[in-house]
Amino acid sequence: MSDELWRDLTEVFRTSLDNEDLTLAETTTADDVEGWDSITHVLIMVAVEKKFRVKFTAAEIQRLENVGQLAALIRSKRGGV
Amino acid sequence: MxxxxxxxxxxxxxxxxxxxxxxxxxxxxxxxxxxxxxxxxxxxxxxxxxxxxxxxxxxxxxxxxxxxxxxxxxxxxxxxxxxxxxxxxxxxxxxxxxxxxxxxxxxxxxxxxxxxxxxxxxxxxxxxxxxxxxxxxxxxxxxxxxxxxxxxxxxxxxxxxxxxxxxxxxxxxxxxxxxxxPTVEDRLSGLRLIAFGYLKKTIVANRLNEYVTTIFNDQTGTGALPALVACCLNVLELYADFSGYIDIAIGSAQFLGIRLDPNFDRPFVSTSVTEFWRRWHITLALWLRDYLYTPLLIRIRNLGMTGVVLAMIITFAICGIWHGATWTYLLFGVSQGVALSVETLTKTWRKKRLKQFPEWSVKWAGRIYTLGFFVLTQVLFRAANLPQAMRIYGRLTHWRLSLHLSEVIPTPFFFAVDCLAIAMWIAVARSLGRASNRTTPQFVLLCGLLIVFLGRLGAAHFIYAKF
Amino acid sequence: MNWKSWLLAFLIFAGSCVVADLVATYGVIFRMPMYDTNRILHLYQTNLDEIPMFGTSRIRWNYDPVVLGPNLYNYGMDGSSFEVTDVLLQIELAKPKTTPIIIEPEFEDTHKLGDPAKFIPLLSDARFRPPMQKFHALGWWQFIPGLRYFGQYDVYVREFLNNRRMTNWKAAQGYSYDTTPPPFNRAAFDKLVDI
Known part of the structure; x- marks a missing residue:
């Protein structure tokens, strides 16, 4: 389950950022990835929401600090359903 | 005070x-x-x-x-x-x-x-x-x-x-x-920054203000070149004025041992308007991004790229209106928002297309485009009202070949001193980078002498004080 | 902190200011006889039979005292308001004199001082301070040698260079004029004057 989520997440990031070699780690932040700015951040979130069929609140999106937290958030949302 | x-x-x-x-x-x-x-x-x-x-x-x-x-x-x-x-x-x-x-x-x-x-x-x-x-x-x-x-x-x-x-x-x-x-380092680099800020304000901003004001208030003048020179000097004046103020503010805080966030990072080397707003009035741009643009974009995120463009234009329109409830500020803001949107929409396309050109040419073309855009839109920012801005734009389209030098440079002597002052500003900016604690007295002395001999008493204090 | 180098820097600053002040005052301003400052300074001399003419640029450029008589002196100045003319009048009235005075005051356009640069060397006379304060800015620095010309050094240098160029000008009794005949453009004349 966790591996699958991680693979899907990487896939979403690769398509959104147009970068096929992108690898993600728990601690990856926006500053570590080229082209990941405030605009693409929101577009990534939209893609993530679509892919995992979840809905984030505005505060949740803004509170995220790294990819690990995003994964945890997705897991908690899906676990809840 | x-x-x-x-x-x-x-x-x-x-x-x-x-x-x-x-x-x-x-x-x-x-x-x-x-x-x-x-x-x-x-x-x-x-x-x-x-x-x-x-x-x-x-x-x-x-x-x-x-x-x-x-x-x-x-x-x-x-x-x-x-x-x-x-x-x-x-x-x-x-x-x-x-x-x-x-x-x-x-x-x-x-x-x-x-x-x-x-x-x-x-x-x-x-x-x-x-x-x-x-x-x-x-x-x-x-x-x-x-x-x-x-x-x-x-x-x-x-x-x-x-x-x-x-x-x-x-x-x-x-x-x-x-x-x-505050450490000795704090005190001395604070002093250097304050001296440099005063220098920018008195020898560049106050001097250029006289020239720019004359051209902007000229009701009857025609000819593009004087207007173009005034528009360029207007941007230089605004930068000298605002960054001069910011240097004094940051320097004063540092003199007391407190670090404030930087507000300018060599804006004129930007190769796109997007980059420009990461280097110009940084704290405002970041504030707008974090507390207006991003929340807005998140709310309308399902609109995709339309949402991005909409959020950007709304953000900059509000930024314009914040400067004052006039059409000129609104247009200034919207024009920035439109430029940023266009840049965002064409980002991938540009990346692919510009690959065939040498890197340096793309960089310089970007710089000229960015500066040109800012010089043109800054007219809206400076003009007292829309008709004045329109008059300047009208003049910019009015190219004539028979042009007297006296139209561009009504007072050649003062213009030469203005150029000298700008050259001194650049020279002092370079020596600020090299100045150390040991050379601080010399640096402050240099600034002091330049201020006394080249400075001007400004008509107004700081341009941004009114916002 | 290295106090010695700060002291040295301060001394160099103060020294440069004093030197610049002396150069500007005696090497530049006082060497332009027709500069307004020097024409005003002429008023401080008690010439018992002098008939002064006070006023604006209308007096300055249109009344030739040489034509009107040997004792007249033209004190007219560009852009001087009623307040400035009044200061000159007060200086004149303090003298033990009975000669007539010619005044052409400006009542309408009063928010003017003319170029403030010309008044800075005269601020030791307190009578000049109120108009300076009213129409320009009177700062503490204007009473400190060297600093007092802040913002005006290039104004003086420009004036001085202009004066050097005026070789065809004739000056007497506070009045000066260009002796070169104005260029006559037949075509422009014919266009304007329909004979």
């Missing part, structure tokens, strides 16, 4: 002495009373208003930091935002509207009434600062854990209260509270 006066320099000196001589636990109270005195010099009644706003925001931020009842938190948050914005709008726009309305009815109010309705010192920046605090507390990315005195000092900290840089509580508050003493 304006930052470009000698009274401010004396005031800063007194604060620094008090800070150095008194015991550590007195440092925060010293800064707080200095900030209160500084504000009281502008207006005592508005100081009361500001203290009231500080109290409200303190109360709201501490509630938002503690409470976990989401519904009540949202209520509190929006109520506080509304009060802050209502205060800002009331003071910023209604006085202008009242005066305008009265003059339309045929009665021009005396100067005394107009000044009494003036905007409280630094209210705009203060509101930004407070909204950031309350929003951070609401988003739980920051927690308020200091007393009211510390929070008031953060709100009214005197080097930055008049026009920024807009501080973030997370970075400024701890520095203000811990009361550490």
């Amino acid at each position: 304006q930052l470009d006066t000698v009274y401010f320099a004396l005031f800063l000196g007194c604060v620094a002495v008090a800070q150095a001589k008194l015991p550590v636990r007195w440092r925060m109270p010293v800064l707080l009373s200095a900030s209160l005195i500084f504000y009281a010099c502008s207006s005592v009644s508005y100081l009361v208003l500001m203290l009231g706003l500080c109290a409200l925001n303190y109360w709201a931020a501490s509630f938002l930091s503690r409470s976990s009842n989401e519904q009540r938190r949202a209520c509190f948050f929006w109520a506080t935002v509304a009060v802050n914005l209502a205060t800002l709008i009331t003071f910023k726009y209604t006085s202008g509207l009242i005066v305008q309305g009265l003059s339309r009815l045929g009665w021009t109010p005396p100067d005394g009434v107009v000044t009494r309705l003036a905007v409280p010192l630094g209210l705009s920046y203060f509101t930004f600062q407070m909204l950031a605090c309350v929003t951070d507390a609401y988003r739980q990315t920051w927690r308020l854990d200091c007393g009211f005195a510390g929070f008031t000092l953060f709100g009214l900290f005197f080097p930055q209260i008049s026009s920024g840089p807009i501080p973030r509580a997370g970075r400024l508050l701890p520095q203000l509270l811990d009361g550490h003493s």
